[in-house]
Amino acid sequence: MNETSKQTWDALVAGAGPAGAAAALALARSGASVLLVERAALPRWKVCGACLGPAALASLDRLGAHDVAARARAVPLAGMVLRSGGKAARLRLSGWAALSRATLDEQLVGVAARSGVTVWTESRVTLGPADRTARTVRVTQAGSDMEVEARIVIDATGLGRGLAEDGRPTTRAAPRARIGVGAELVATDYPVLPGDLHMAVGRAGYVGLVRVENGRLNVAAAVDPSALQGSTPGEVIAEILAYAGLPPLPPAATHAWRGTPGLTRSGGAGGDRLLRVGDAAGYVEPFTGEGIGWALSDGLAAATCARAAIEGRPTDALAQWRRHRATRRATVERICRGLTRGLRRPRLVELAVTTLGALPELAAPLVRRVARNPAA
Numbered sequence: 001m002n003e004t005s006k007q008t009w010d011a012l013v014a015g016a017g018p019a020g021a022a023a024a025l026a027l028a029r030s031g032a033s034v035l036l037v038e039r040a041a042l043p044r045w046k047v048c049g050a051c052l053g054p055a056a057l058a059s060l061d062r063l064g065a066h067d068v069a070a071r072a073r074a075v076p077l078a079g080m081v082l083r084s085g086g087k088a089a090r091l092r093l094s095g096w097a098a099l100s101r102a103t104l105d106e107q108l109v110g111v112a113a114r115s116g117v118t119v120w121t122e123s124r125v126t127l128g129p130a131d132r133t134a135r136t137v138r139v140t141q142a143g144s145d146m147e148v149e150a151r152i153v154i155d156a157t158g159l160g161r162g163l164a165e166d167g168r169p170t171t172r173a174a175p176r177a178r179i180g181v182g183a184e185l186v187a188t189d190y191p192v193l194p195g196d197l198h199m200a201v202g203r204a205g206y207v208g209l210v211r212v213e214n215g216r217l218n219v220a221a222a223v224d225p226s227a228l229q230g231s232t233p234g235e236v237i238a239e240i241l242a243y244a245g246l247p248p249l250p251p252a253a254t255h256a257w258r259g260t261p262g263l264t265r266s267g268g269a270g271g272d273r274l275l276r277v278g279d280a281a282g283y284v285e286p287f288t289g290e291g292i293g294w295a296l297s298d299g300l301a302a303a304t305c306a307r308a309a310i311e312g313r314p315t316d317a318l319a320q321w322r323r324h325r326a327t328r329r330a331t332v333e334r335i336c337r338g339l340t341r342g343l344r345r346p347r348l349v350e351l352a353v354t355t356l357g358a359l360p361e362l363a364a365p366l367v368r369r370v371a372r373n374p375a376a
Contacts, residue, residue: 009035010310012137012150014125018292019278020156021108022299025063028116038121043102045255047182049208049220054095059296068107073213074099075194083244084201084349089356100212127163135273152309154302155276159261162280173262178205178222180260181233183253187217201349202240222263222285233257269322273314277302285340
């Protein structure tokens with residue numbers, strides 16, 4: 001394809017998770033032409049805690065997608081049951097819901113498509129060079145390559161390699177970073193009721209369990225990589241659950257165990273006509289379930305910054321985006337880094353569970369803070 005035949009978009013968004021879909025939707029509603037590219041077919045299952053906190057639901061409202069959770073029959077969450085060392089503490093939740101990532105992502109992409117976003121699934125993106133007006137991107141679909149141009153590229157590809165001209169990973173895992181492990185199960189008799197989020201903390205990591213809209217049990221864990229040496233994910237999860245006082249999970253899984261790269265990661269904000277958004281820019285374990293909220297907030301903020309590049313000011317777009325990322329690191333990410341360090345000390349966790357069991361109101365300020373918009 002020669003240079004004059006390239007199709008030019010105001011924005012190309014790579015990755016149709018919450019961050020990418022939010023950025024694409026917000027840009028389309030501002031009048032931009034947007035191409036959203038996703039490597040998988042939708043719907044697709046991903047390892048995720050499946051929790052929508054108040055910040056996530058508020059971001060859906062801002063996107064004009066306020067009815068997504070209700071239409072998808074998200075399960076309202078009334079409480080978090082924190083478990084460790086055979087002890088349990090019940091903490092009250094207000095304004096939370098559980099919704100599987102497969103459903104959330106499909107619903108959001110559907111809203112984006114109806115709002116004018118062009119969506120290409122089962123497609124791969126390779127980043128090309130930038131010039132004074134646009135960035136070239138190669139999209140591979142069904143074995144064929146097409147070159148397109150975009151005034152701004154938004155990398156929302158999640159944990160993993162990200163988009164880079166040299167093909168190198170764009171984020172770096174922190175020392176001792178835990179990895180994500182998850183599955184979805186038909187477990188009707190397992191003692192997790194709809195409306196409850198259970199967090200089980202053990203020596204090798206922690207496990208979140210919640211019923212999603214189809215009644216299935218979503219299981220998402222952060223575990224030490226060393227624990228998986230010589231053990232299956234199911235065995236490691238069973239050990240954590242037993243330490244916390246919960247029975248083993250049934251063996252049948254609707255979606256088999258899957259893993260992720262190291263969860264806690266550092267990375268860059270982007271480059272020339274490129275913004276890295278959500279997990280593609282770096283990640284901190286969101287123990288309290290606000291990861292989806294962070295992603296949606298990032299997508300909205302990235303859309304605002306991207307307007308500067310579309311209007312011919314790409315340097316301003318990157319500078320604005322770096323300020324947003326710095327604010328997020330200085331607020332809720334700092335809190336979550338402290339929490340994840342504490343979770344590696346089982347005796348401290350057991351003491352906290354015992355204290356919160358007697359005085360659950362002590363946790364309320366922390367739960368409210370981490371559930372707020374990262375830039376608030």
